[in-house]
Amino acid sequence: MEKIIDVQHLSFGYDEDTLTIDDISFSIEKGSYTTILGHNGSGKSTIAKLLMGLLEKKSGEIVIGGIPLTEETLNQVRSQIGIVFQNPDNQFIGATVRDDIAFGLENNCVDPALMDDIINEYAKKVNMYEFLDHEPTKLSGGQKQRVAIAGILAMSPSIIILDEATSMLDPKGRNEINALVHQLNKDKNMTIVSITHDIEEAALSDYVILLSDGHIVDEGRPEEVLMKKEEIESLALDIPFAYKISHGLQKMGISITEQIDREKLVNELCRLHLKK
Numbered sequence: 429m430e431k432i433i434d435v436q437h438l439s440f441g442y443d444e445d446t447l448t449i450d451d452i453s454f455s456i457e458k459g460s461y462t463t464i465l466g467h468n469g470s471g472k473s474t475i476a477k478l479l480m481g482l483l484e485k486k487s488g489e490i491v492i493g494g495i496p497l498t499e500e501t502l503n504q505v506r507s508q509i510g511i512v513f514q515n516p517d518n519q520f521i522g523a524t525v526r527d528d529i530a531f532g533l534e535n536n537c538v539d540p541a542l543m544d545d546i547i548n549e550y551a552k553k554v555n556m557y558e559f560l561d562h563e564p565t566k567l568s569g570g571q572k573q574r575v576a577i578a579g580i581l582a583m584s585p586s587i588i589i590l591d592e593a594t595s596m597l598d599p600k601g602r603n604e605i606n607a608l609v610h611q612l613n614k615d616k617n618m619t620i621v622s623i624t625h626d627i628e629e630a631a632l633s634d635y636v637i638l639l640s641d642g643h644i645v646d647e648g649r650p651e652e653v654l655m656k657k658e659e660i661e662s663l664a665l666d667i668p669f670a671y672k673i674s675h676g677l678q679k680m681g682i683s684i685t686e687q688i689d690r691e692k693l694v695n696e697l698c699r700l701h702l703k704k
C-alpha cells in the first residue's frame with residue numbers, strides 16, 4: 429500500500445517551554461479514510477495546520493505525496509490538499525456561495541466551460557443549490573460548513589483534511605455529509621483525514637489514530653482501537669453506541685459478537701432473533 433502522508437518524529441510547541449505535539453510518527457495510506465480522534469485540546473487541529481505548513485514544526489519530517497514539506501515545496505504540497513476548518517467564517521472569499529465555490533476552481537485552473545456544472549453538482553450534493561446566489565456571511569453555521577465542504581470537494585484534491593468540518597450540522601446533516609465524503613473516498617479514491625471527537629464517525633473509518641495531550645496513544649483499525657473501553661473512556665471519549673449494546677448484552681450472557689458498527693449490530697441481532 430502506498431503512503432500518501434508520512435510523519436516522522438514530529439514535534440511542535442506554540443511557545444518555547446511546551447510541546448503541543450510531542451514526537452509523533454504516523455502514516456496514512458493513499459485512498460484511505462483515517463480519523464484522528466482525541467479530546468478537546470489534544471492537538472488535532474495543530475496537526476492539521478502542521479500538515480498544511482501553516483505552522484512551522486520544531487523537529488521531525490512531514491512527507492506528503494512523496495514530497496518532503498519544506499519552505500521551497502510548500503505550494504507543491506498544499507496543491508495536493510484541500511482543508512476544511514472547524515470555523516467556516518474564516519474561509520469565505522466570494523460575495524456569493526457560487527463565487528466562493530468558483531474561487532477554488534479558478535485557482536485550480538479548471539476549464540471555465542465546465543465550472544458551472546461542477547458548482548451546481550457540488551452545491552446539490554451538500555443541499556445548498558438554492559443558496560448559490562446568497563451571501564455566505566448571512567448563512568447559518570451549518571450552512572456555511574456545507575458550502576466550505578462543497579468548495580473543497582469540487583476541487584477534487586487528492587487529500588482532504590476535515591477539521592471538525594461538520595461540527596455545526598444537525599445529526600441528520602452530519603450523517604448526509606459523512607455519507608457523501610465516504611462515497612467520494614470510494615469513487616474518486618480521495619484520501620480523507622477527518623479530525624474529530626465523534627467516535628461514531630471514527631467507527632466507520634478505515635484507520636483510527638488516537639491522540640491525547642500531543643501523543644499518539646493508540647492506532648489501528650477501528651475495531652482494534654475503539655473496543656478498548658477503559659482506554660477510550662480514560663481519554664474523555666465515549667465508546668461507540670453499537671459496542672455499548674453488544675458489550676452489555678455479552679455481559680448478560682448473550683452470545684453476541686461485539687460490534688462497533690450499527691449496521692453490523694443490527695445484522696447480529698437479526699441472526700440471534702432468527703436462531704430462537
Ligand SMILES: Nc1ncnc2c1ncn2[C@@H]1O[C@H](COP(=O)(O)OP(=O)(O)OP(=O)(O)O)[C@@H](O)[C@H]1O
Pocket residue numbers: 442448466467468469470471472473474475592625
Ligand atoms: N494559537 C495558539 N497559541 C497557543 N496555544 C494554542 C494555540 N492554538 C492551540 N493552542 C493550544 O494547543 C493545544 C492543542 O490545541 P488544538 O487546537 O490543536 O487541539 P484540538 O485537539 O484540535 O482541540 P479541539 O477538539 O478543542 O478543537 C491546546 O492546549 C491549545 O490550548
